[in-house]
Each structure stands twice: as C-alpha cells, then as structure tokens.
Amino acid sequence: MNLNIKVWRQKNNTSKGQFETYPVKANEHMSFLEMLDVLNEDLVSQKKEPIAFEHDCREGICGTCSLVIDGQPHGPNSGTTTCQLHMRFFKDGQTIVVEPYRAKAFPVLKDLVVDRASFDRIIQAGGYISVNAGQAPDGNSLPIGKDYAERSFEAAACIGCGACVAACPNGSAMLFTSAKITHLGLLPQGEVEADRRAQAMVAQMDKEGFGFCSNIGACEAECPKEIKLDNIAFMNRSYYKAVFSGE
Numbered sequence: 692m693n694l695n696i697k698v699w700r701q702k703n704n705t706s707k708g709q710f711e712t713y714p715v716k717a718n719e720h721m722s723f724l725e726m727l728d729v730l731n732e733d734l735v736s737q738k739k740e741p742i743a744f745e746h747d748c749r750e751g752i753c754g755t756c757s758l759v760i761d762g763q764p765h766g767p768n769s770g771t772t773t774c775q776l777h778m779r780f781f782k783d784g785q786t787i788v789v790e791p792y793r794a795k796a797f798p799v800l801k802d803l804v805v806d807r808a809s810f811d812r813i814i815q816a817g818g819y820i821s822v823n824a825g826q827a828p829d830g831n832s833l834p835i836g837k838d839y840a841e842r843s844f845e846a847a848a849c850i851g852c853g854a855c856v857a858a859c860p861n862g863s864a865m866l867f868t869s870a871k872i873t874h875l876g877l878l879p880q881g882e883v884e885a886d887r888r889a890q891a892m893v894a895q896m897d898k899e900g901f902g903f904c905s906n907i908g909a910c911e912a913e914c915p916k917e918i919k920l921d922n923i924a925f926m927n928r929s930y931y932k933a934v935f936s937g938e
C-alpha cells in the first residue's frame with residue numbers, strides 16, 4: 692500500500708506545531724503503529740527527526756497509544772485501540788491525518804505525545820481502599836452479586852487512554868473518572884471510602900481543567916473499551932450522596 696501520512700509535528704510544549712505530509716509504504720497486515728515505525732525508519736534514514744508517539748504494550752491494554760486518526764481518537768474502528776488497528780482498514784493511495792489529542796488538560800509535549808499526568812492525579816486523589824492485607828481470603832468467601840461484579844468488571848476495563856476526553860467537545864473526563872469510581876464503588880472492598888473517593892476524584896477532575904458533561908455521548912462512542920455512559924450516572928449519584936450526607 693502506498694499511503695500519505697499527514698502528521699502533526701511540534702518540537703516541544705511551547706513551540707507552534709504544523710502538519711507535514713510524508714509518503715510511506717505499508718502492508719495491510721501491519722498495525723497502525725508498525726506503519727509509523729516504518730515511516731520513522733524512513734525519516735531516520737533521511738536524517739530527519741522521527742515522529743514522537745507513545746506506545747507500550749501494543750496489545751490494547753496500557754492505553755498509551757493515543758492518537759487522533761482522521762478526526763477520531765484511536766481511528767475509525769469502534770472498540771479498537773490504535774495499536775490494534777490494522778492497515779487493511781485503509782485504502783491504497785489514501786492520505787491519513789494523524790494528530791495528538793486536543794484538550795486543555797492534555798498539553799502537547801512533542802509531535803503526537805501529550806501529557807496525561809492529569810489522569811494520574813485523579814487516580815491518586817482516589818486514595819487507598821481498606822482491605823485487610825493479611826492472607827488472601829478464600830475464593831467466594833465474600834459474596835458479591837453477579838450484576839455488581841459484572842458492572843464493576845466492565846468499568847475496570849478502562850485503560851486510561853483519554854480518548855473520551857479527546858472526543859468530547861467539552862474536553863470532559865467524566866467517562867474516565869466515573870469508570871474508576873464505579874469500579875471500586877460497586878464492590879464491598881471499595882465501599883468504606885466510597886464517599887470520600889467520589890468527592891476527591893471529582894474535585895481533582897475539576898481542578899485539572901476538564902470540561903463538564905453535556906450528554907453528547909461522543910466519549911462512549913469513541914471509547915476503545917466501550918465504557919458505558921451509565922457509569923457517569925453512578926458517579927453523579929455517589930458524588931451527591933457523599934455531599935448531602937456531609938461526608
């Protein structure tokens with residue numbers, strides 16, 4: 692496949708960026724990141740600066756491979772991270788536009804790399820859970836309803852990639868934060884600090900400069916782990932319950 696990659700180049704956090712277009716030869720079995728590896732090898736062989744982009748697991752687990760591809764975070768395939776997106780979904784001769792996430796709380800550091808430390812600070816604000824750190828309890832010794840276990844498990848699938856923020860016109864982090872609050876809030880292990888956790892994480896989210904949710908739903912549509920909007924309802928309930936109970 693012969694492709695043109697129109698990619699955002701930005702030297703550092705303070706410089707003004709611009710798009711540059713490079714040709715690249717890829718094959719349909721490559722992942723999107725492997726295609727960028729090939730492009731970078733071409734650039735290095737021409738003594739040009741390679742494109743900075745983040746990646747780690749390349750298995751859809753770590754959430755670092757966060758790019759906006761043709762206007763969509765993680766590209767055109769639903770429920771798929773950039774590292775799991777394959778070139779067969781693009782056409783020979785196509786020009787593909789690749790940008791970093793655009794959000795006030797995710798400043799661009801270089802090219803396609805943004806600073807997502809704001810997410811880490813939201814997690815940190817959640818704090819600890821009061822589990823007995825002694826011997827591991829026997830399996831099934833702590834009964835948890837099937838519905839709760841499944842909803843918690845689904846919320847725990849959030850990989851913290853930030854696509855929800857990039858997709859949202861308000862730059863809201865409510866889907867991410869609510870997934871984390873739901874994941875622990877539905878389990879007995881997370882119940883003790885549930886009120887404090889919900890308040891602290893929501894306060895940190897606001898402090899980081901993320902926008903508010905106006906029920907557009909772009910976050911759910913673009914989330915590679917298909918985290919559901921009803922987590923936001925759970926977060927709002929947890930938050931207001933904590934506020935009104937004076938916790």
Ligand code: SF4
Nearest residue numbers: 849850852853855914
């Ligand atoms: S909710 Fe989805 S899009 Fe947002 S950080 Fe989690 S996995 Fe990524």
Ligand code: FES
Nearest residue numbers: 749753754756774
């Ligand atoms: S590189 Fe880890 S999720 Fe894509």
